[in-house]
Amino acid sequence: MSALEKAISHSKKIGIDETEIVVVKKKITTVRITDSEIVEIKQNFDKNYGIRLIHNKKIISLQTTNQEKIGKSIDEAFLSISSLKPRIFWKGLPYKTNSKKIKGTFDKKLEDLSGKTASDIAQNMINSTCNSKIKAITGSLNIVYEDFELENSNGLNFKDKATYVSGIINTESEAGTAPVSGIGHACCRTLSNFLPEKIGEDSKTMCIESINPKKIDTGKYDIIFEPYSVGELLAFVIATNFNLKIFSEKKSCFSNNYYEKIAISELTLSDEPHIPEGIGTKHVDDEGVMTEKRNFIEKGVFKNTFSNLFDSYKEGKKSSGNACRIGSPMGRSSDPITISAPHNLTIPNGDYSQNELIKDTKHGLLIGRLWYTYAVNPIKGDFSCTARSGIRVIENGEIKSAGKSVRIIHNLPKMLKNISGIGNNQINVIQWASLPSITPSIRVQKIAVNSI
Incomplete structure (x- = not known):
């Protein structure tokens, strides 16, 4: 009998109504880059248990790394459950689920990857940044193998092996009038689709093209947000507005716009949990509910x-299959209580190439990277972000120069209605310990920009 089966059996024996237990075994390989060289290679092996107990509609949770003490931990938690408030709306954990493996979510080569091979991959990232104008390189490579298992007292048992790989390179230059930087990033689920050289090349290109930046006058610009910056907006500004809890509490800027048009007709925003290579791809969510494609915005509505x-349950509805136990740097954790989150927040490719977006822009900016992105007034949809590097000034369809730092304070409902072009350069993006997204570049008209 497995540890999970023993925990379920023990909880039934002492009379607990429902029990859910999850175990996550992880191998995390991290290569850290500082001062243009590899300074650390480490591999961590973790095994953690998360347990949720529901009795008389009261819910209590616990975590442990000690398999031998799971029964004792359940006993202690059960003794304290009487002091909790019952969740009258609770309807029960799910039952058996039919799951299948999705192609492009597990790679045996990543599971078995040695520290030496990881170091070689990271060195390829570094080598591809080589340029006399680049002064310093920092970054990291993270490779995760996880063995996830979920079982509950209703007979559900789900097992899944998954792999993830993500790399990021920051380059810095002092070759011009002011220090500038660039970023390169890539993430996926299999080694064959991970291109370390492109990470370094993208970072180098952004950095060099940012040299000798010109001051950007305060005013309104058409902005082309490249995929990495769109991912930042999706993760920290847009996603929460479609969370059922936020929506029901009238804290979403779209709480009064259900089934109404909130964006241009060309925009569709979906959760795509079955895309091969997606960082959040899974056939079953982290509570055992089947996942499915879900359009949050469909042709602007x-x-x-x-x-x-x-x-x-709290809102009298059915789960959408978006229970997540988000782990760091990627994958799942053993958190006993899930959160609601999209698996792969996705904007489909549009009709424009990057060059076409630029050529069709008279007075604008191309922004490759955003910092400090957050909602200022979530209910109204106001948000703020800063572009510090990777900014190019566009005039009459041509890139004229690099641009200095600017601050953007804008409004999400206005932004979605002022989109004037969607690129065809869709890529996987994940910000640190944040939501995975799959997105192309997007051009938005008439954004107020403040010079810094």
Whole structure:
């Protein structure tokens, strides 16, 4: 009998109504780059258990790394559950689920990857940045193998092996009038689709093209947000507005716009949990509910929200299969309580190439990277972000120069209605310990920009 089966059996024996237990075994390989060289290679092996107990509609949770003490931990938690408030709306954990493996989510080569091979990959990232104008290089390579298992007292048992790889390179230059930087990034689920050389090349290109930046006058510009910056907006500004809990509490800037047009007709925003190579791709969510494609915005119209079991039950609805136990740097954790989150927040490719977006822009900016992105007034949709590097000034369809730092304070409902072009350069993006997204470049008209 496995540790999970023993935990379920023990909880039934002492009379607990429902029990859910998850175990996550992880191998995390990290290569850290500082001062243009590899300074650390480490491999961590973790095994953690998360347990959720529900009795008389009262919910308590616990975590442990000690398999031998799971039964004792359950006993202690059960003794304290009487002091909790019952969640009258709770309807129960899911039952058996039919799951299947999705192609492009597990790679035996990544599972078995040695520290030496990881170091060689990271060195390829470094080597591809080689240029006399680049002064310093920092970054990291993260490779994750996980063995995830979920079992509950209703007979559900789900097992999944997954792999993830992500690399990031920051380059810095002092060759011009002011220090500038660039970033390169890539993430996927299999080694054959991971291109370390391109990470360094992208970072080098952004950095060199940012040399000798010109001051950008305060005013309104058409901005082309490249995929990495769109991913920042999706993760920290846009996604929460489609969370069922936020929506139901009237804290979304679209809480009064259900089934109404909130964006241009060309925009569709989806959760795509079955895309091969997607960082968040999975056939079953982290509570055992089947996942499915879900359009939040469909041809400009607000169509759906996302939720886990708890939040959906509270609103008298069915879970959308968006229960997540988000792990760091990627993958799942053993958190006993899930959160509601999209698996792969996705904007489909549009009709424009990057060059076409630029040629069709008279007075604008091309922004490759955003910093300090956050909602200023979430209910109204106001947000703020800063572009510090990777900024190019566009005049009459041509890139004229690099640009200095600017601050953008804008409004999400206005932004979605002022999109004037969607690129065809869709890529995987994941910000640090944040939501995975798959997105192309997007051009937005009439954004107010403040010079810094």
